[in-house]
Amino acid sequence: MPTEEASKPVVIVGAGVSGLALGNFLLREGIDCVVLERRDRDHVERRQRAGVIDTRATRAFRKRGLEDRIVGGSPVQAGLGFRVDGQDRWLDLVADEHREGRFCPQQVLVRNLITVFEQEGGDLRFGTEVTVEDGERPRVRLGDGAIIEGDFIAGCDGSHGATRAAIPEGRITRHSHEFGYAWLVVLTDAPPTRQTLMAIHSRGFAAAFARGPEASRFYLQCPLGDTVADWPDERIWSELETRFCEPIATKGTIVEKGLVPLRSEVLSPMSHGGIHLLGDAAHIVPPSSAKGMNLALHDADVFAEALVRYYEKDDRSLLDAYSDTRLRDVWNYQAFATWFTDTVHDAGDPGCRGEFRHRVARADLARLFTSDTANRLLSEFIAGLN
Numbered sequence: 001m002p003t004e005e006a007s008k009p010v011v012i013v014g015a016g017v018s019g020l021a022l023g024n025f026l027l028r029e030g031i032d033c034v035v036l037e038r039r040d041r042d043h044v045e046r047r048q049r050a051g052v053i054d055t056r057a058t059r060a061f062r063k064r065g066l067e068d069r070i071v072g073g074s075p076v077q078a079g080l081g082f083r084v085d086g087q088d089r090w091l092d093l094v095a096d097e098h099r100e101g102r103f104c105p106q107q108v109l110v111r112n113l114i115t116v117f118e119q120e121g122g123d124l125r126f127g128t129e130v131t132v133e134d135g136e137r138p139r140v141r142l143g144d145g146a147i148i149e150g151d152f153i154a155g156c157d158g159s160h161g162a163t164r165a166a167i168p169e170g171r172i173t174r175h176s177h178e179f180g181y182a183w184l185v186v187l188t189d190a191p192p193t194r195q196t197l198m199a200i201h202s203r204g205f206a207a208a209f210a211r212g213p214e215a216s217r218f219y220l221q222c223p224l225g226d227t228v229a230d231w232p233d234e235r236i237w238s239e240l241e242t243r244f245c246e247p248i249a250t251k252g253t254i255v256e257k258g259l260v261p262l263r264s265e266v267l268s269p270m271s272h273g274g275i276h277l278l279g280d281a282a283h284i285v286p287p288s289s290a291k292g293m294n295l296a297l298h299d300a301d302v303f304a305e306a307l308v309r310y311y312e313k314d315d316r317s318l319l320d321a322y323s324d325t326r327l328r329d330v331w332n333y334q335a336f337a338t339w340f341t342d343t344v345h346d347a348g349d350p351g352c353r354g355e356f357r358h359r360v361a362r363a364d365l366a367r368l369f370t371s372d373t374a375n376r377l378l379s380e381f382i383a384g385l386n
């Protein structure tokens with residue numbers, strides 16, 4: 001029999017945005033949990049990825065009294081900047097009531113979530129890689145063989161994590177889509193010239209995003225077969241300047257580069273017995289849609305509410321509905337992410353998917369700047385409220 005310390009109501013695997021947000025949401029409601037993370041604290045706090053928290057996620061922090069401590073001071077996202085064939089095109093997000101999204105780099109969000117969780121007395125263990133075991137009461141096994149049982153295991157451990165691997169074959173279906181190209185992902189130590197800028201150009205898509213006062217992310221569409229060795233620093237700067245049709249004012253030093261094949265994935269259902277999947281463990285969207293981190297936060301919001309209902313009222317209805325509730329949203333966002341990704345890439349290089357797709361994408365893009373209806377739909381998806 002496990003000892004008393006080796007049992008927690010909720011065991012959260014992974015201290016990324018979904019695991020840490022869930023941990024904080026549960027602590028606010030007095031539900032005991034443990035967060036187990038395989039990497040060390042420094043690695044987790046420095047990991048640079050996303051940069052925008054949408055309106056729906058901001059509201060999830062607000063309704064629990066956490067907005068100021070988690071996203072306070074982050075600037076509001078009011079629109080999207082494009083450079084189409086070298087011409088600046090600013091897309092003001094029309095839905096005023098939805099303008100609560102914030103520019104908040106993922107590493108800042110994660111650091112704040114860790115700080116608040118620990119200040120509130122949360123149990124967070126770094127350097128703790130686990131395997132997950134299915135059963136009447138699911139459990140995790142730590143590296144030293146110790147076991148922690150839970151009423152529930154929250155699999156917040158990303159697409160290569162241990163939780164999805166614990167679900168028996170045949171219980172979950174994996175739906176996936178490859179876009180057929182990759183992004184070269186570049187991190188520099190210089191401040192950005194502008195918050196968000198997406199270049200549509202015949203040589204391919206490019207983007208520049210702010211990631212805090214001392215970091216910028218640049219992205220370049222490239223063929224799937226490319227390797228990092230194909231992209232020496234000089235080639236990166238030259239290609240960015242070609243696609244943006246302007247010099248990059250603050251280049252800085254390139255501190256990281258890698259290749260990310262653009263792909264989407266959904267695991268269905270997102271629950272199996274007492275095991276529930278959140279964030280990238282359950283679904284991947286291409287980074288072009290800026291929705292991965294937000295979907296992870298929306299999962300944490302919905303799952304926390306389901307657990308509160310269960311522990312306070314002995315009512316399982318929201319838990320039983322968790323997977324269906326989230327999959328409705330997730331597929332809606334996959335639809336948006338696929339359309340947006342196709343549009344900004346097809347509108348650039350006609351050689352990518354042909355002249356017909358290119359012209360359709362150009363028409364779609366133009367409509368965003370001329371039609372309030374098209375703009376409103378995009379604004380609502382960006383806000384996470386569609």
Ligand SMILES: Cc1cc2nc3c(=O)[nH]c(=O)nc-3n(C[C@H](O)[C@H](O)[C@H](O)COP(=O)(O)OP(=O)(O)OC[C@H]3O[C@@H](n4cnc5c(N)ncnc54)[C@H](O)[C@@H]3O)c2cc1C
Nearest residue numbers: 014016017018038049050130157158279280290291292293
């Ligand atoms: C280059 C890039 C750019 C992106 N840009 C954006 C963007 O602009 N906007 C956006 O919304 N999203 C973006 N994303 C996606 C976003 O970063 C992810 O969707 C988000 O991090 C998912 O959060 P998560 O909590 O599900 O997983 P993660 O943040 O990946 O956290 C999972 C955690 O689980 C831990 N773990 C794994 N296995 C185990 C184990 N066995 N035991 C213990 N711990 C384990 C991992 O170490 C990790 O810390 C981007 C992603 C990339 C790669």
